[in-house]
Amino acid sequence: MSTRPAPVRPLDAAVVAELATAADALLARHGSATSPDLLADLPAACAALSPALHHALRPVDTDDGLFVLRGLPLDDADLGPTPGHWSTVGDAGARWDVVLLLVSALMGTPIAWDGQQDGRFVHNIVPSPGHESEQTGASSSVLLTPHTEDAFHPGRAHLLLLCCMRNHDNIATTAASIRLTELSEQDVAELSRPVAPILPDDAYEQAQRFGGRPAPVPTLFEGEDGLHLRFDPAYTPVEDADETWRAAYRRLEAELARVCVAVSLEPGDVLVVDNDVAVHGRVPFRARYDGTDRWLKRASVRVPGRRTRPAAEAAEHGYGQLALEAH
Template sequence: MGSAAAPVRQLDPHTVAELRSAAEKILAAFGTSAASPALLEHVARTAGAFSDTLRHHCRPVDTDDGLFVLRGLDVDDEAVGPTPEGWATAGDSGAGALYDLTLLLLATVMGNPIAWEGQQDGRFVHNIVPAPGHETAQTGASSAVLLSPHTEDAFHPGRAHLLMLGCVRNHDHIATTAAGIRKTRLSDQDIETLARPVLPILPDDAYAEAQGYTDQLPPAVPALFPAEDGTTLRFDPAYTPVDRADATYRAAYRRLEAELARVSVSVSLAPGEVLVVDNDLVVHGRVPFRARYDGTDRWLKRASVRVPGRRTRPPAEADEHGYGQAALEAHAS
């Protein structure tokens, strides 16, 4: 299907040059994309001085699709080197780091990038690559199974408002799937049912420490929220104990799942394309593929962004414990 299914924002050459020169300067000054307080401050200052044109390309998601693709960045396939066999060996120097910094700059224009102490060593830009031994996991390290549609970090109240997936390599045109809640048709009764806090969403396998959290009970959370501007969702069926709910709720949940499947679009990212997903409007996933582990596998970079002042979530979320995990914000808010 290609990314034809998603609205595209084509970056003009001047904006691409502006971004590249900013990323190059930061890499020259720090020699790494690993985020130190000094580097993050430098990134914020640089992003604050970007042109209005660049800023306009990064404006909020403005269609019911709940997502867009930024096109026009280039990635030098040779210079980035082979796809690593796991995030830990991805490294943070060279051409890969230049892309990390580009994403971090874009993320900073859109809002406040976040990291998790418990994920990928607290990095602000994650590497998503298939990892040997994780083929059937429900995390980004999987390959052989369908990664079912989910809200990113759904278990946590500090989760991103925006999810950015930047493509480094995708020779096999493996599709990311995305389904927007504003495209679905559900009865008022189902929406009402699913807006009740009935079931918890448990931490996913990327958060080993959070999975061992036993201090307090998992909070029940609503799957849907009727926000002022329209319905938003918080949805991760692979980590939701749906069996615990009564029959009415289970049936409504299955109808939501079926509607999301019906409206799902496939986005096959090309190198340099950045998919930006509104994490309150859209669930994302990935089709199964066969990993080769020969350095040519699909390689994405992921950044998560909080947008201050949004009213897309129930206020009660603020009291959730987040299973002992804390989101680290790049910039004091």
């Protein structure tokens, strides 16, 4: 794992105050962070924000495929206890849901999934009893292996946003960019062939019930601005693939491990990951289950007009999963 620090975009006091004021006004007007009217109001709210704030939320512009937005003040005492499961969060940290929705809408269009966390646009990532060793955000005791978010789905997000509520034990999110890897031309060509499918992950209720085997998809593909990836080894039946492809896949895994950075998020940090360029994961940790556990809020964003993916993805089915766009 590389010890390079993750790129940080500091927010100045004026921009922080503007974002907080806009979030508070939206929440006051609509009463709840999950209000459909609030979602519909996001483009108008963003249009009223300053050029400085728009500039701060310009596209990801680093080879790391990510940046950390830092400077939003979060007072731990205002938060209340970390919930033990996403389904019991209710309105806890609602102001931060709205901050994250504004940041999302400044960068693109927030999306939600019919079958995940009740269709909420902002997910809560907390360790949950009984889920310790899953490959989902609710786990803790196992390494969450680096993955493209919602890799199985052709409608997956272009950007993944993780906002840190609480992280007393400095548990790192990990991220690795395809742009920093060194792979031979043969390996890139091999991994650009559609050889193995990616199965839906355990966080999706309906997709689990969907019968039939999904089609094989390419792991790597050239887009407008360079190489991109769609990678989720924990849900890829690699053992069914031929040995030449598997060897190339192993070399990709090793390269991603070599360039991987560990980002220990601080309260108020928003990590923005380009989901076409970088994969992300998390180191293992011991959950506390005492109301002081690590707690992240997560949003998924599509960038209208972005052409980074193979045209063939348009023909993939979506497993009955409905992606809902905020506006």
